[in-house]
Amino acid sequence: MTQTPAIVVLGSLNMDLLLRVPRVPGAGETLLGHSLQLLPGGKGGNQAVGCARQGARVRLLARIGRDADGQALREALARDGIALDALQQDETEPTGRALVMLEDSAQNRIVVLPGANARLALDDAALARQLQGAQYLVTQLETPLPVVLQAVAAARRAGCKVMFNPSPMLPLPDALWPQIDTLVLNEVEAAAYAGGEVATPAQAAAAGRALRARGVAQVVVTLGALGAVTVEQGGCRFQPALRVRAVDTTAAGDTFTGALAVALAQGSSLAQAAARGVRASAVCVTRIGAQVSIPTAAEADAQPEALPAQDLP
Ligand code: RIB
Numbered sequence: 001m002t003q004t005p006a007i008v009v010l011g012s013l014n015m016d017l018l019l020r021v022p023r024v025p026g027a028g029e030t031l032l033g034h035s036l037q038l039l040p041g042g043k044g045g046n047q048a049v050g051c052a053r054q055g056a057r058v059r060l061l062a063r064i065g066r067d068a069d070g071q072a073l074r075e076a077l078a079r080d081g082i083a084l085d086a087l088q089q090d091e092t093e094p095t096g097r098a099l100v101m102l103e104d105s106a107q108n109r110i111v112v113l114p115g116a117n118a119r120l121a122l123d124d125a126a127l128a129r130q131l132q133g134a135q136y137l138v139t140q141l142e143t144p145l146p147v148v149l150q151a152v153a154a155a156r157r158a159g160c161k162v163m164f165n166p167s168p169m170l171p172l173p174d175a176l177w178p179q180i181d182t183l184v185l186n187e188v189e190a191a192a193y194a195g196g197e198v199a200t201p202a203q204a205a206a207a208g209r210a211l212r213a214r215g216v217a218q219v220v221v222t223l224g225a226l227g228a229v230t231v232e233q234g235g236c237r238f239q240p241a242l243r244v245r246a247v248d249t250t251a252a253g254d255t256f257t258g259a260l261a262v263a264l265a266q267g268s269s270l271a272q273a274a275a276r277g278v279r280a281s282a283v284c285v286t287r288i289g290a291q292v293s294i295p296t297a298a299e300a301d302a303q304p305e306a307l308p309a310q311d312l313p
Pocket of ligand 1: 012014016040041097098112142290
């Protein structure tokens, strides 16, 4: 496919309060932090930016509050050329916020206050128009589950493929799995949804096979610094990660998801798309912050080639 891929992202927008700390405090402990920054984030916004910077035409379905955070998020997304005609503004709830505690060790811990994200509501007729011509709907779980299910059903009706990133984890209805074309999830989510431990490529492949048995067409399990495992009808493959010095993994999964969606929409195989995701997320983790860390296609291209993927039994 040579034309520009078109992707619709449904998801959250948060202003991230990035609190840099030597380490997270224990219960009852007070610590001195290094710095506090307000930076654009939210899984929906991050994945939209991830798609846009990889060259896709992107429309974002999301909701902000009528406040300075919402305005700052809107301006940041507009700078990436993301279509915001379906961006909603809540009159009473504030824009979502996320407290991101980033340790010197590069470990992070995130708590989200959904605010306006929790009041996102969609209309079937508008959805049909918004999805027209899109190759993929990309969505996660920081917006209400009924709205996600509504959009997935609308995407199926519109002939638009569904990429689903079940984060943060929620119990999901059985009827959802067969409606997912590409499921992207990390090792913690894969273990929770499939059962069993997921720490190695072989365990990720087993989890992916268990999720395919529920009706998902293809599964990608990300394994952090190890890489990613793809599971599809033709078999399972392990794509090793690039070796980089990580300073902040915030939005690495969102970057991976965005790059994966664009590569698939461009006609790449699942294994090629995972290699693309690995290269893009390798850049993201070397920078601090969510949307500000997401690389362009040129920046991902400048990375060394990922090690070749290996077939898994
Ligand atoms: O995936 C990273 C994102 O999770 C952060 O930007 C934060 O806003 C939370 O939604």
